[in-house]
Amino acid sequence: MYRFAHLSDCHLGAQKQPELRELEFQAFRMALDDALENDVDFMIIAGDLFHSNIPNMETVKRATLELRRVRDEGVPIYVNYGSHDYSPSNTSMIDILETAGVIEKVVRPIPGKKLGLEFTVDEKTGAKITGLSGRSRALEVDYFRNLDREVLEAEDGFRIFLFHSAITQFKPVDFAEMDSIDLNLFPRGLEYYAGGHVHRRGCYMEEGYGPIVYPGALFGSYAGDLEENARGEKRGYYLVEFREKAKTPQFRVIMPAEFEYIECDVTGKNSHDASLLIGREMGEHDVKGKVVMFKIRGELSSGRTSDIDSAWIRRELESRGARVVQINRHGLSTREIQKVRVAESDIPALERRIFREKLSGLDIRNKSLMKRGDSLAVELLRKLENEMAPGEKKEEYERRVIEEAEAVMGVNLDDDNR
Known part of the structure; x- marks a missing residue:
């Protein structure tokens, strides 16, 4: 049996807080280490390796050293553009790393009436990899509609289709606003579909298709991702064994830190009583060494939202050993002043x-x-x-x-x- 690692949405450089930025990078290094320890023959990163197509140079330097370490072990890394690291002018860091021989892009269109795609053949395993990059929805749908699916379906061997899009049929309910591609626009019958873009893991078995797999975000680029971590969402990558067909993918958990979720509903309380309630709630949680995601919601009966002192909350939690403290006040309002809040995961x-x-x-x-x-x-x-x-x-x-x-x-x- 051969093995490969399927990662996606690393979003290196997304976190601005130094401690979170370090954890973000630790998750990346831990995933690569775990894959190497499991003797993978190659790796796939299904888009958004970086959070920007021209990321911070220190982030690039550290990522390049890790990727080079993998290549020096004789393990190729195949990638496509994600929606964040895409560049129509080929000035993305993905292109620079490919030129340096660190990674290999596998999206290679063939001009014609229909959009043809050339397969990249992994030298050791014979696996054939192709796919499409993430774009804006209008362009992405056009690419899928024009795709020469029959040629891809007629190819023999173990075929992997790499993409960076949500699929309409498998889209989580709370991601309703996220743009998506209908499954019927994908080529049928391939042995594995390596997805990215959706920040929640999922492995779907549909008749006429090999496993359709989303590893989800490797660490999390948005506060909502980190809040999901604190509420129990596991992050990591998929380890896949294959010969002619893929075995059931195995999810490998990669968590560089423990998380703690605290939620406090202050509805009906004045700002003074709300602060007392928050203090009691903090006392009921063990936060030592953890990334703490603190959510405050509800409508105050009187007082101002500014009376809820975030700096005090942060000091209290840090004094009890919290590693990082993130406070979400978006659901907090007052009866006197109504504010419109928008909840959006994408x-x-x-x-x-x-x-x-x-x-x-x-x-x-x-x-x-x-x-x-x-x-x-x-x-x-x-x-x-x-x-x-x-x-x-x-x-x-x-x-x-x-x-x-x-x-x-x-x-x-x-x-x-x-």
């Missing part, structure tokens, strides 16, 4: 929803722009988030951002029109 979906609302109020006659405007706006937003690379001059940075924006918009402006 941040890009929330951004698209806001852009759609703004577009609907504009007099735009271009129907194509109205249809894809929200997705284009989100892609442009991703480009504007990119930082200036070390040693890059301001003029070079501005030109790079403009060129990436042109690629997203599908235009090519000359210097006089920029």
Whole structure:
């Protein structure tokens, strides 16, 4: 039997708090170590290795050393773009690492009336890997619709289809706003479907398909991910044994720290009594050495939400040995002042929803722009988030951002029109 490791959504560089950033990286290193200890023949990372296509250089340096260590053990690493590390102009760190021989991209389109895909053949096992990268939904659906599925289905051997999309039929109920692709647009009969993008693990068996697998986020890039960790969600990767077919994938738990979830409902209490309740709730939890996710919700009968002192809560928990403290006050309101809160587990979906609302109020006659405007706006937003690379001059940075924006918009402006 051969073995491979299936990881996804590492989102290296997502955490800004130093302690969480270190835990994020520890999870990555632990997953690679565990896979090597299990004698894998190759690894797959199904998108979003980094949280940005041009991430912080210290993050890149550390990740490169780990990936190089794996390659030095003779274990290839096959990847595709995720929605975060995608770049239409091939300036993503994924492309740079591939050029350096650290990883190998397996999404290789073949031009034609239909979208053909070339298989990458793993030298040791003979496994054939192909797939699509994560994009904005409008473009992604078009790629799947134009995919030459018959050619992929006719290929012999052990075939892996790598993708970075939610599948409509398997989408979690609380991810209803997340864009997704219908399963019927996927090629049928392949031996394994390696998914990414959905931050919750799942392994689905559907007639006519091999295992359809999501490892979920390796550590968690958003506060909602970390809150799920504290409420018992296990993080890690899938270990897969195969010959002609894949055996049932085995989930390997990778948790670099213990989490503790504390929730306090202060509905009907004034701000003073709410603080007393919070103090009692903290006393009932063992937080020593743990990442503490503290959620405060409910409507105060009187007082201000600012009366609930987050700094005091953090000091109290840290004095009891908490390793990291994250406080969620989004569900806290007062009777005097009602605030509208938005709960959204998929941040890009929330951004698209806001852009759609703004577009609907504009007099735009271009129907194509109205249809894809929200997705284009989100892609442009991703480009504007990119930082200036070390040693890059301001003029070079501005030109790079403009060129990436042109690629997203599908235009090519000359210097006089920029």
